[in-house]
Amino acid sequence: MYRVLITDNLSPAGLKVLEDNPEIELDIRSGLSPEEVREALKSADGIIIRSATKLTEEVLKDQPRLKAIVRAGVGVDNIDRAAATREGIVVMNTPAGNTTSTAEQTIALMMSLARNIGPAYATMKEGKWERKKLTGTQVAGKTLAIIGLGRIGLSVAQRAQGLEMKVIGYDPFMSAERAAEYGIELYKEVDELVKHCDFLTVHTPLTDETRDLINAERIATMRPGVRIINCARGGIVNEDDLADALESGKVAGAACDVFTQEPPENRRLINAPNMLATPHLGASTDEAQEMVALEAAEIISDFLTKNEIRHAINMIPVSGAEMADLKPHIELGHRLGLFLSQQTKGSLKNVQIQYRGEVAEKQTKLITSSFAAGLLSNAFEADVNIVNATVFAKERGIDISESRSTEAGTLSTLISATVETEDGKCSAAGTIFGQDFLRLTKLDEFYLDAYLDGNLLIYRHNDVPGLIGYIGTVLGNHNVNIAHMALGRLQNQPGGEAIAVLNVDGEVPEAAIAEVSSHKEVSCVKLIKMPPATAPLSWLQ
Numbered sequence: 001m002y003r004v005l006i007t008d009n010l011s012p013a014g015l016k017v018l019e020d021n022p023e024i025e026l027d028i029r030s031g032l033s034p035e036e037v038r039e040a041l042k043s044a045d046g047i048i049i050r051s052a053t054k055l056t057e058e059v060l061k062d063q064p065r066l067k068a069i070v071r072a073g074v075g076v077d078n079i080d081r082a083a084a085t086r087e088g089i090v091v092m093n094t095p096a097g098n099t100t101s102t103a104e105q106t107i108a109l110m111m112s113l114a115r116n117i118g119p120a121y122a123t124m125k126e127g128k129w130e131r132k133k134l135t136g137t138q139v140a141g142k143t144l145a146i147i148g149l150g151r152i153g154l155s156v157a158q159r160a161q162g163l164e165m166k167v168i169g170y171d172p173f174m175s176a177e178r179a180a181e182y183g184i185e186l187y188k189e190v191d192e193l194v195k196h197c198d199f200l201t202v203h204t205p206l207t208d209e210t211r212d213l214i215n216a217e218r219i220a221t222m223r224p225g226v227r228i229i230n231c232a233r234g235g236i237v238n239e240d241d242l243a244d245a246l247e248s249g250k251v252a253g254a255a256c257d258v259f260t261q262e263p264p265e266n267r268r269l270i271n272a273p274n275m276l277a278t279p280h281l282g283a284s285t286d287e288a289q290e291m292v293a294l295e296a297a298e299i300i301s302d303f304l305t306k307n308e309i310r311h312a313i314n315m316i317p318v319s320g321a322e323m324a325d326l327k328p329h330i331e332l333g334h335r336l337g338l339f340l341s342q343q344t345k346g347s348l349k350n351v352q353i354q355y356r357g358e359v360a361e362k363q364t365k366l367i368t369s370s371f372a373a374g375l376l377s378n379a380f381e382a383d384v385n386i387v388n389a390t391v392f393a394k395e396r397g398i399d400i401s402e403s404r405s406t407e408a409g410t411l412s413t414l415i416s417a418t419v420e421t422e423d424g425k426c427s428a429a430g431t432i433f434g435q436d437f438l439r440l441t442k443l444d445e446f447y448l449d450a451y452l453d454g455n456l457l458i459y460r461h462n463d464v465p466g467l468i469g470y471i472g473t474v475l476g477n478h479n480v481n482i483a484h485m486a487l488g489r490l491q492n493q494p495g496g497e498a499i500a501v502l503n504v505d506g507e508v509p510e511a512a513i514a515e516v517s518s519h520k521e522v523s524c525v526k527l528i529k530m531p532p533a534t535a536p537l538s539w540l541q
């Protein structure tokens, strides 16, 4: 049974999907302190949040059970993404469900600013009738500047065009041709754009580049009487600079749905003249909430029960069907990594992985991550998995590169890995027989056909008669049963160097290893421990 924690208000439609899933148990709590969220997460496989719950590094640290965070909405700035990745937790969101509602909120705020709806209502409540003072401005024929032409920005553009506004925009990731298809005149510089508008709205995420994007310097270059709207994230428009500009009258009106601190304790901006504020209501419609809740519920269920990764922020997305197809390859990658971690000595420098044949057409990045997880799994106390392994490798200066060729060799699929340490190089290659029989097909320069599970006794030897009998007798004397044996000869030639990989049942006593090593034709004896064939990866069930 998977346990899903929900700490923010989620629409009943989404809750029902989860309640109806027999594999999921819900833990719904709200108003938790960060410490309480941390405690509650200890017994959760996944969590669904909106913008109120803050998943900081402290909250996410040491949460071995937690596998996924789903944000029922767009913004993930309340989640420490780097910390989640390090802890091996997948972060996913529901990007499209609240686009229309947030665009409508932006238009509603723009119209309210244009027609002084806020002060008109407030003064009426006070018993006043101030018609002249509250004369507004028409939006038709005016220019709206949109910064950030993503889902919401474009949706605002379409609506504004319906209101007969001219729309200009800035987005470094949008081409002028594509902007033109939406009837938007694209500016190359934000500094130029802000000079040419009557209304300005921001629809970017909050990043290092967008923090304080609208500041005193840029406001100074704007048309007098410009009106500014922020329905994206607090901090994209500098709050103090906006308050100054409202007080001076340079900005005729501003509307914010989002704030650097929510709820805002600093009331200066809220109390500034001609300021309209709403408490982060962009996505708060029945329709948007139902859509994001349903999608969040599906995402967490499909992730936990089918390994599907949808709308991931810190990983490559993969559908359930793709994951089912990838599963044996991910297992093989992991086992090759685990195998090589025990074969090599000295600190790791770099790793090269080569994908050949059918596997080269798949999401090899995930297989590489899985290989890295296997390679590093014995090196860390923390759980190393497909989400965090390459981050750990990078942090340790281990360079992992991959190459692909769809041209098949003798095997239809082949994953080969070479690990270089300060002590030298070691390589191994593997394939999949049938659906999911994993095989080691090459070890250094020796071709063979060995299992990749259980206890493997490996030794190098000279290819002489009688050796197999000797090894069998030694192991037999120590009550060790041989389940499978694979031999590989250098260039497949008799009488030269050879390697043996023996699958043995149970442990091999030190004395047996010493006896095998003592044979004059034998060298490099090693016992490698692999998981049983039937043990799936804990993060891939």
Ligand SMILES: NC(=O)C1=CN([C@@H]2O[C@H](COP(=O)(O)OP(=O)(O)OC[C@H]3O[C@@H](n4cnc5c(N)ncnc54)[C@H](O)[C@@H]3O)[C@@H](O)[C@H]2O)C=CC1
Pocket: 073, 074, 075, 076, 095, 098, 099, 102, 147, 148, 149, 150, 151, 152, 153, 170, 171, 172, 173, 174, 203, 204, 205, 206, 207, 209, 210, 231, 232, 233, 257, 258, 280, 281, 282, 283, 284
């Ligand atoms: N008020 C509310 O309740 C809601 C707020 N939001 C917020 O609205 C914002 C936009 O959301 P979506 O349109 O869904 O995201 P999106 O990812 O579709 O669009 C963001 C756009 O910003 C652009 N961008 C990134 N850096 C930029 C920069 N430095 N300058 C100009 N453009 C830049 C990107 O190229 C992209 O086109 C997000 O911050 C999101 O958190 C979203 C939903 C509800």
Ligand SMILES: O=C(O)C(=O)COP(=O)(O)O
Pocket: 050, 051, 052, 072, 073, 074, 075, 076, 098, 280, 282, 283, 284
């Ligand atoms: O989706 C977003 O980015 C939002 O800002 C909506 O936030 P909410 O889910 O309403 O707390």
